[in-house]
Amino acid sequence: AQKITQTQPGMFVQEKEAVTLDCTYDTSDPSYGLFWYKQPSSGEMIFLIYQGSYDQQNATEGRYSLNFQKARKSANLVISASQLGDSAMYFCAMSKHQGAQKLVFGQGTRLTINP
Amino acid sequence: EAQVTQNPRYLITVTGKKLTVTCSQNMNHEYMSWYRQDPGLGLRQIYYSMNVEVTDKGDVPEGYKVSRKEKRNFPLILESPSPNQTSLYFCASSLLGQGDSYGYTFGSGTRLTVV
Numbered sequence: 001a002q003k004i005t006q007t008q009p010g011m012f013v014q015e016k017e018a019v020t021l022d023c024t025y026d027t028s029d030p031s032y033g034l035f036w037y038k039q040p041s042s043g044e045m046i047f048l049i050y051q052g053s054y055d056q057q058n059a060t061e062g063r064y065s066l067n068f069q070k071a072r073k074s075a076n077l078v079i080s081a082s083q084l085g086d087s088a089m090y091f092c093a094m095s096k097h098q099g100a101q102k103l104v105f106g107q108g109t110r111l112t113i114n115p
Numbered sequence: 116e117a118q119v120t121q122n123p124r125y126l127i128t129v130t131g132k133k134l135t136v137t138c139s140q141n142m143n144h145e146y147m148s149w150y151r152q153d154p155g156l157g158l159r160q161i162y163y164s165m166n167v168e169v170t171d172k173g174d175v176p177e178g179y180k181v182s183r184k185e186k187r188n189f190p191l192i193l194e195s196p197s198p199n200q201t202s203l204y205f206c207a208s209s210l211l212g213q214g215d216s217y218g219y220t221f222g223s224g225t226r227l228t229v230v
Contacts, residue, residue: 004157035219045205045221091157102148102173103207103219105157 002027004092004106012112013082020067021077021109023092032094034075035103036066039089048090051075079111087113117142121206121222128196128229136191136225138206144220145210147189148173149181152203152224161204164189196229203227 003026013019025034036048051059051066059066067076075094079086092106119140128134140147148163150173160173164183178200180192189208193200206222 006157037221043203043224043226045207045224047219093158102160102163103150103158105150105159107155107157 002029002032002094002096002104004094004104006092006106006109008109009107010110010112012114015084015113015115016081019079019082019111021079021090021092021111023075023077023106025073025075025092025094027094029096032096034066034068035093035095036064036077037091037093039091039108041088045091049077082113084113084115087111117220119206119208119220119222121204121225123225124223125226126228128227130197130229131195134193134196136204136227138189138191138222139187140208140220141187142208142220143186144208145186147183147206147208149179149189149191150205150207151175152205158205161191198229201227201229
């Protein structure tokens with residue numbers, strides 16, 4: 001069975017600093033996808049970034065990058081130059097194989113950016 | 116605007132009173148799914164549907180029903196709600212095989228309280 005673990009319930013970071021949110025996963029499937037979602041206080045789920053298990057390069061989307069270390073089964077989210085608007089809950093998730101639909105989520109990390 | 120629309124956003128009901136949470140998408144997505152979000156547990160899948168008249172159980176289906184009579188609609192039915200179904204519910208959709216490329220589009224969420 002697939003499992004996602006986010007070990008940081010909460011993080012506090014100064015504005016403009018870079019922040020890394022940890023995510024480890026467990027799966028026996030050779031092909032899978034990894035996702036990060038942002039949930040602001042308003043509650044909606046916002047897709048941030050995706051990494052496929054066979055992708056050779058780490059995914060990047062603007063200030064977001066995914067540090068994918070396949071051997072360690074980790075998929076950490078890196079946010080560069082944090083902003084106050086980055087304060088939110090962040091979820092790591094995985095799908096069974098590329099293109100499949102079921103997402104398994106981690107417990108989430110609440111990120112607070114301090115001015 | 117491409118979106119997943121859930122209604123209602125907030126609902127307080129009493130134990131045993133049947134209710135339906137509606138979900139509609141305008142993107143012609145084949146795949147639709149319901150999740151519930153609880154503190155410390157992340158999001159867990161309740162039911163999903165690969166296409167019209169094709170539905171299947173997720174990880175926590177007990178106490179819920181779904182139907183997929185039309186491609187755009189995927190209502191979640193609680194026949195006899197109980198307090199342990201108090202949660203934040205999300206509907207999500209994606210194109211089959213494209214969930215990785217585009218992420219999953221989530222609705223705004225329905226906060227349900229059963230007293």
